[in-house]
Amino acid sequence: MKLSNGKRLERLHDRYQNGDLSRRTFLTLTAAAAAAAGLDMPWMRQALAAVEEVRFDGWGGTVQDAIDKYAFKPYTAKTKIKVVQGTFGDEDEIITKIKTAKPGDYQVIHSSGVNYYIKYVNGGLTSEINEANIPNMANVLQPMIDPFRKLTPKLSAVPYDYGTTGIAYNTKVISPEEAKEKGAALLLDKKYAGKVGGYSDMTTRVWYAALATGQDPNNLKDMDAIWAKVRETRDLAKKFWSSGAELMDLLSKGEIVVTDAWSGRVAALQDQGHPIGYLDPAGSYAWMEDMLILKGSPMAECEELINFMLDPATAIAVAEGQSYPPSLDPTKVKLTEKIEKLPAFDKTGTMKSLTFADPVYWATNEDAWTKQWNRISKGA
Amino acid sequence: MKRRWTLYDPRLAWLLVAPVLLLLIFFLVLPIAVMAAYTFFTFVTAGVETSALTTANWHEFLTDSYYAGFLLKTLRVGAITALLCGVLGYFPAYFIWGTTFKHKWLLLLLLIVPFWISFTIRTFSWINILGEQGVINVALLKMGIISEPLPMLYNEGAVILGMLHFLLPYMILNVYVSLEGIDRTLISAARSMGCTSAQAFREVTLPLSLPGLAAGLLLCFVLAAGSYVTPQLLGSGRDALFGNLIYDTIMGELNWPMGATLSIVLFLVLGSFAAIYTRFMGMSQIVKGLGG
Numbered sequence: 001m002k003l004s005n006g007k008r009l010e011r012l013h014d015r016y017q018n019g020d021l022s023r024r025t026f027l028t029l030t031a032a033a034a035a036a037a038g039l040d041m042p043w044m045r046q047a048l049a050a051v052e053e054v055r056f057d058g059w060g061g062t063v064q065d066a067i068d069k070y071a072f073k074p075y076t077a078k079t080k081i082k083v084v085q086g087t088f089g090d091e092d093e094i095i096t097k098i099k100t101a102k103p104g105d106y107q108v109i110h111s112s113g114v115n116y117y118i119k120y121v122n123g124g125l126t127s128e129i130n131e132a133n134i135p136n137m138a139n140v141l142q143p144m145i146d147p148f149r150k151l152t153p154k155l156s157a158v159p160y161d162y163g164t165t166g167i168a169y170n171t172k173v174i175s176p177e178e179a180k181e182k183g184a185a186l187l188l189d190k191k192y193a194g195k196v197g198g199y200s201d202m203t204t205r206v207w208y209a210a211l212a213t214g215q216d217p218n219n220l221k222d223m224d225a226i227w228a229k230v231r232e233t234r235d236l237a238k239k240f241w242s243s244g245a246e247l248m249d250l251l252s253k254g255e256i257v258v259t260d261a262w263s264g265r266v267a268a269l270q271d272q273g274h275p276i277g278y279l280d281p282a283g284s285y286a287w288m289e290d291m292l293i294l295k296g297s298p299m300a301e302c303e304e305l306i307n308f309m310l311d312p313a314t315a316i317a318v319a320e321g322q323s324y325p326p327s328l329d330p331t332k333v334k335l336t337e338k339i340e341k342l343p344a345f346d347k348t349g350t351m352k353s354l355t356f357a358d359p360v361y362w363a364t365n366e367d368a369w370t371k372q373w374n375r376i377s378k379g380a
Numbered sequence: 381m382k383r384r385w386t387l388y389d390p391r392l393a394w395l396l397v398a399p400v401l402l403l404l405i406f407f408l409v410l411p412i413a414v415m416a417a418y419t420f421f422t423f424v425t426a427g428v429e430t431s432a433l434t435t436a437n438w439h440e441f442l443t444d445s446y447y448a449g450f451l452l453k454t455l456r457v458g459a460i461t462a463l464l465c466g467v468l469g470y471f472p473a474y475f476i477w478g479t480t481f482k483h484k485w486l487l488l489l490l491l492i493v494p495f496w497i498s499f500t501i502r503t504f505s506w507i508n509i510l511g512e513q514g515v516i517n518v519a520l521l522k523m524g525i526i527s528e529p530l531p532m533l534y535n536e537g538a539v540i541l542g543m544l545h546f547l548l549p550y551m552i553l554n555v556y557v558s559l560e561g562i563d564r565t566l567i568s569a570a571r572s573m574g575c576t577s578a579q580a581f582r583e584v585t586l587p588l589s590l591p592g593l594a595a596g597l598l599l600c601f602v603l604a605a606g607s608y609v610t611p612q613l614l615g616s617g618r619d620a621l622f623g624n625l626i627y628d629t630i631m632g633e634l635n636w637p638m639g640a641t642l643s644i645v646l647f648l649v650l651g652s653f654a655a656i657y658t659r660f661m662g663m664s665q666i667v668k669g670l671g672g
Contacts, residue, residue, distance in 0.1 A: 090632070092631050092632050096630060099427065122426070122428050123427040123428055237616075239534050239616055242612075254513055255513075255533070366425075367426055367635075370426070370633050371633055374628045374629075374632055377620075378450075378617050378618060378624070379617065
């Protein structure tokens with residue numbers, strides 16, 4: 001959508017009426033806009049050309065397909081703003097690319113929640129969202145917004161969905177009863193040596209080692225025991241996967257019969273008819289994802305896009321498509337039966353049933369633990 | 381008085397070579413220099429570094445045996461791959477050179493055909509061949525030869541196989557070009573002087589084709605040792621090579637100073653190897669092998 005001068009003035013007026021702007025500022029900006037319009041020259045029109053596209057980078061696969069189908073395509077049809085898309089398998093990969101690009105080259109990221117939010121903040125990559133431009137944020141679960149606001153009172157991201165990394169297993173090999181009985185210990189079951197998988201990610205590996213050693217993942221006391229368990233899983237594992245597509249490939253082809261897995265990807269496999277079961281063991285790793293606007297992005301257009309994505313009709317369609325519950329508060333927005341049946345769905349809207357990683361605790365240890373995990377994954 | 385331009389004027393030579401020199405400076409020397417400078421930067425936290433100079437990264441590399449072990453393993457895998465390429469690549473090259481087939485160009489075209497497909501897709505294709513539900517295992521299981529799928533994927537063998545697939549055309553083309561440069565009358569002369577076919581090959585063809593083989597070995601070794609996609613897709617974590625270590629340090633740990641240090645190390649090691657190799661093999665021989 002081209003933001004015309006009229007639209008900009010309309011927004012200015014809205015902000016004034018909402019009390020975001022003083023009367024003096026409002027009049028100054030209006031006068032400046034009027035003067036600019038009066039002195040409009042052909043070359044200025046080109047220089048001030050409206051944004052015609054927004055760049056989005058996400059996780060690809062079924063998740064991004066759903067976002068594209070139910071959010072981006074209708075958004076483009078409505079606004080004429082094209083959403084140019086890129087994908088990544090690992091968020092660190094996109095952070096590296098952002099670091100080497102000019103501000104504005106990358107704009108909206110489907111980011112992995114607060115743990116990664118800290119990295120963008122530390123790297124000086126975040127923007128400041130004008131929440132008044134995203135009225136649909138009123139429907140977003142407050143417990144999902146709070147952790148972000150603790151890090152930056154002026155948000156750069158809006159929570160969009162959440163899920164868990166639970167245990168996926170091949171039901172032809174492992175019965176649901178066995179899975180339920182063993183829970184997270186399935187990843188350490190010698191019976192499945194050479195048929196075990198896992199996400200090649202420090203947080204997931206340490207989290208599941210914490211569950212295996214009976215420690216609180218947000219307050220680890222015995223790291224030696226943790227690394228010993230991580231090594232144990234490594235020695236039983238056939239392959240640590242590094243993208244959702246690879247996870248689905250390994251499970252569907254029977255290369256692995258048990259792995260920790262992203263709930264939505266497992267739901268997608270189940271929809272395709274694969275004999276894959278899923279369970280969230282006690283203390284299962286819960287995570288949230290957000291739409292993050294990077295510094296240098298066209299803010300008004302990005303905010304408009306996120307507002308569109310958070311519209312209940314859009315967010316529900318995307319959630320059903322990607323098989324992850326939306327960030328919409330179920331006490332404020334009526335969600336569908338399909339969403340209520342999704343793994344990890346919290347009907348209370350408090351998120352108390354889910355265990356999220358404490359962002360500050362994990363950020364404090366991230367560098368050392370990632371280094372150690374990288375070594376262990378390579379046989380150290 | 382102004383000097384007039386002559387045909388072999390050194391100024392003309394510099395002028396002609398200037399575009400290439402500039403390209404080399406901007407796209408090779410400068411990036412390497414920037415990387416080298418980065419090795420002395422200070423890592424603060426994931427994705428954040430300062431330009432405060434330190435030798436901590438080099439100190440870590442030189443004192444931590446983890447890195448040396450990886451380097452040796454990478455050189456070993458690179459050497460095995462290059463040698464296998466040499467052994468397996470020589471025969472097709474010899475066949476193409478020696479065949480009387482009218483459309484020899486077609487055979488050469490077949491060598492290049494794999495390059496029309498993305499390298500990543502070619503590597504992924506091995507998963508469908510070597511996997512538990514891959515062609516080989518399914519066939520062997522159906523024939524009753526095995527009762528359990530053979531573990532052929534996600535190990536060092538699969539990594540080397542993937543690299544062979546990728547590198548063999550380079551070796552074959554190098555050897556072929558070298559063979560094409562041999563004066564065939566020399567072989568006829570050897571035969572007329574009583575050599576058997578095998579003796580003529582051993583005494584004439586093989587020695588004269590060595591420059592191409594040597595160039596192919598160097599090329600395959602350097603490319604294999606610097607590889608990171610193949611170990612990532614076809615190997616397990618234990619089969620990672622030095623390139624994967626660099627990738628993880630830069631992309632996973634977001635530790636650019638250490639990643640730059642490891643990159644410079646690999647560059648120096650492979651560069652030194654290439655320099656020593658060409659010193660002993662003779663640069664002219666290598667160039668002859670590469671260029672025909």
